[in-house]
Amino acid sequence: MKKLPLKLEKRLQKRKDENSFRQLSSETFGVDLFSNDYLGFARSEKIFENTVRILDASKLLNGSTGSRLLSGNHPLFKKAENMLASFHNSQSALIFNSGYDANVGFFSAVPQKNDIIFYDEFSHASIRDGLKMSLARNVKFGHNDLEGLRKKLQKFSKEEDSEIYVVTESVFSMDGDSPDLEALVGMADEFNFNLIVDEAHATGVLGKKGEGLLQELGLEREIFARIHTFGKAMGCHGAVILGSRQLMDYLINFSRSFIYTTALSPHSIASIFATYRFLENDRSELNILRENIQYFRSEIKKNALEDSFVESESAIQSCIIPGNSEVKEIAAGLHGKGFNVKAILSPTVPQGKERLRFCIHSYNSTQEISEVLKLLANFVAKS
Incomplete structure (x- = not known):
């Protein structure tokens, strides 16, 4: 294959040097705290079956x-x-x-x-x-x-x-x-x-x-x-x-x-x-999601993490951890404990505003929320 132009090679290398090189990953094991599937509709059998019925007609x-x-x-x-x-x-x-x-x-x-x-x-x-x-x-x-x-x-x-x-x-x-x-x-x-x-x-x-x-x-x-x-x-x-x-x-x-x-x-x-x-x-999943968001916010306070998190009442809860290397390290630590939380790196966000972006779902349990924030508090304290 023809070689990539040098100036494009340099741009890629710069990403690697800044520890912001992006790669595709199919690893999805662990508790889902990273996807946008807030209500679990992407995995809903009922919605799948109803979609098929609509197509049949x-x-x-x-x-x-x-x-x-x-x-x-x-x-x-x-x-x-x-x-x-x-x-x-x-x-x-x-x-x-x-x-x-x-x-x-x-x-x-x-x-x-x-x-x-x-x-x-x-x-x-x-x-x-x-x-x-x-x-x-x-x-x-x-x-x-x-x-x-x-x-x-x-x-x-x-x-x-x-x-x-x-x-x-x-x-x-x-x-x-x-x-x-x-x-x-x-x-x-x-x-x-x-x-x-x-x-x-x-x-x-x-x-x-x-x-x-x-x-x-x-x-x-x-x-x-x-x-x-x-x-x-x-x-x-x-x-x-x-x-x-x-x-x-x-x-x-x-x-x-x-x-x-x-x-x-x-x-x-x-x-x-x-x-x-x-x-x-059926708004049962919506109601559970809202309860989980409020529970997540209460656990932030319980673990004294208020200063690290952006104020939000939505399903997106962001914990600021400056530095690409630092935030990637904590994300890897949580993943090793069974929690899938993604690190958002600069230049996607401004330098110094790198973060763990937690996405809350209706299918997350309160036990999972409590455990991941307790682990996060320990990682933040050590960083």
Whole structure:
């Protein structure tokens, strides 16, 4: 095989030198405290069986056969999108192949030249990659710093044909924290900007029925666009953008990650439908998850770890352990004791903010939670 170019070799070697070299691993043994399967839906037999029933009543296909604008717009798409719009109290819904595709497709297509987008500095890579593809001007503001955002908005002189967009997340993927969404909605009215909220890690976790944080707060109708993904708590695959019918028409016509890709398979759409139907009728796993999150927080205090953990009421609980080598060593120690917790390294997070990212699930026992935090406290004390 032809050798990798030298400058690419150097980039790889730099990662190795910084102890941040990424590798694929199929090791999943041990107590799951790292996956995004918060409700255990990815392993649910009932949801699997219901997905098969939905497919049995539909036209059986292994694949979608093309993009949705050609041959891939299976009848299940319309049913699923109508269900999603109803569940999330939205005028309209459009399914994308993934959360990454949804964010890249939205931000590369909607904001135009002379527009300006303000984004939280901790915004997900999919948002930032979409912003790079946009013709609009991008301005970063400090994480959840609404006063800082206000000052930047006040400095911005809006042109006659320009639009302002502000993007944030309802639950941030690395810290598990949330912005003051009520204050943001108030600012949107004051400064006349379009607010976009990514609810990836709130979907299925927050809200009365797992609808997300915006619906829990009753703010969903105040938002220009919402992004919900299905690969976390919903246990399947894909994503949806929620908003007005006009916005969906626009995305169908101009969002390249929607137009120029093979559509999700009928099985994927059936699994989305089955998962939402299950959540709407049975919230026992959601209730257990919430109890486990509160128990985890209480055990943090019991083990005097408050200063190490980011404040979060979500299923994501992050323990800051500065240094790639240090955090990898503690992750390996926990793994050796039977607990699968992943180390998040720089440059994924800022240097000095490396962390163990605990993901809480409905299927984690209180005994497992107590034991892993007791072990963590011992490892932290020795480091």
